[in-house]
Amino acid sequence: MIKEAIIPLAGLGTRLLPFSKVIPKELLPLGNTTILEVILKECFEAGIKKIILVISNRKKIITNYFSTDKYLENNLKKKNSSLLKSIRHLRYYKKKITYVYQNSPKGLGDALYSCRNKIKGNFFLLVLPDDIIKSNNCSKDIIAINKKYHCSVIASKKVKKSELSRYGIFKVSSKNKNLFNIQKVVEKPKVYRELSNFAIIGRYILNKNIFTAIKNIKFGTGGEKQLTDAINFLLIKNEKFKGYIFKGKYLDCGTMSGYLNSLKYNL
Ligand code: G1P
Numbered sequence: 001m002i003k004e005a006i007i008p009l010a011g012l013g014t015r016l017l018p019f020s021k022v023i024p025k026e027l028l029p030l031g032n033t034t035i036l037e038v039i040l041k042e043c044f045e046a047g048i049k050k051i052i053l054v055i056s057n058r059k060k061i062i063t064n065y066f067s068t069d070k071y072l073e074n075n076l077k078k079k080n081s082s083l084l085k086s087i088r089h090l091r092y093y094k095k096k097i098t099y100v101y102q103n104s105p106k107g108l109g110d111a112l113y114s115c116r117n118k119i120k121g122n123f124f125l126l127v128l129p130d131d132i133i134k135s136n137n138c139s140k141d142i143i144a145i146n147k148k149y150h151c152s153v154i155a156s157k158k159v160k161k162s163e164l165s166r167y168g169i170f171k172v173s174s175k176n177k178n179l180f181n182i183q184k185v186v187e188k189p190k191v192y193r194e195l196s197n198f199a200i201i202g203r204y205i206l207n208k209n210i211f212t213a214i215k216n217i218k219f220g221t222g223g224e225k226q227l228t229d230a231i232n233f234l235l236i237k238n239e240k241f242k243g244y245i246f247k248g249k250y251l252d253c254g255t256m257s258g259y260l261n262s263l264k265y266n267l
Contacts, residue, residue, distance in 0.1 A: 001143075001147070002124060004049070004052070004120065004124045005043045005048045005127055007039060007052070008129075009024065009053055009054055010056040010103075025130075025259075030253070030267050033267065035132065040093055048125060049096060051093075051097050053097055054115060055101060055102075056102055057103055066094040068091060073088075098118060100118065102114045107219075107226055108224075109214045109227045112211070112214060113214045113225065122207060122208055124208070125142070125203070126203075128202025128203075129202075130252065131203070131250065131251075132267070133155075133203070133250055134250075136246065141244065142155060145179070145244055149240070151207075151240035151241065151242055152206050152207050152210075152231075152240065153205040154204050154205075155201045155244050156245050157199055157201050159199045161192070163199070164197065166199075167188065167201075168188070168199065169196065169200075170195070170199075171196065172243060179245075181241070182231075182241040187226050201246065209239070210230055210231070213231075217233055
């Protein structure tokens, strides 16, 4: 059973400037909680016991969010304030979180690689916090698919042609209902020939040997190690990856317009 999850949070969050200049975008509010808590809740409900948060020195404030603030708690206690419970539950998260640092933004592949010594199981969950999936626990679904097929699984969604260059896009084969086999993936493609209109949405079950693949690939555009290159590396070696067209409503919290739109929903 998959018990470990990695959540990469070390990116600069430039698409959400100016907010993200001082507040990590993952701590922006969503209803009466934060983007990160919505993601953590999804992980715990899917049976995850250990969370690895990849942060950077610039985003150390994330550790404050989960640490106990004795002064604040005592103050609320003295006033007998009901607000105490709005921070007390964060202790539960704290016990399950391990921090790993990635101090220069060298890509999603590099963020994952920094966790290589923390993962014990053969497969683990990777969740990108920009992507909120409402009304269905996508992490739970892909864990169940992994259990059935014993392979890597990536969540996917059909996107418009005009959006293809914003995502990792699959070349697919043997599609059956909401599952397909992944043949190849291209990160933010400029040429779409051969590709489908199925995009990667940020929920992955990956095999531990993704770390060897990341080690073997070169730094690409912008000096970054792309996770998609590591996935292609494994596909060439005949490793099986399934795409899963998930149920539920997708909210893109990684762009300003998407984030503002997501505020309409009750999460
Ligand atoms: C990342 C991945 C991309 C994926 C997207 C989903 O891109 O690299 O393959 O489609 O998340 O949100 P980013 O949003 O970091 O540009």
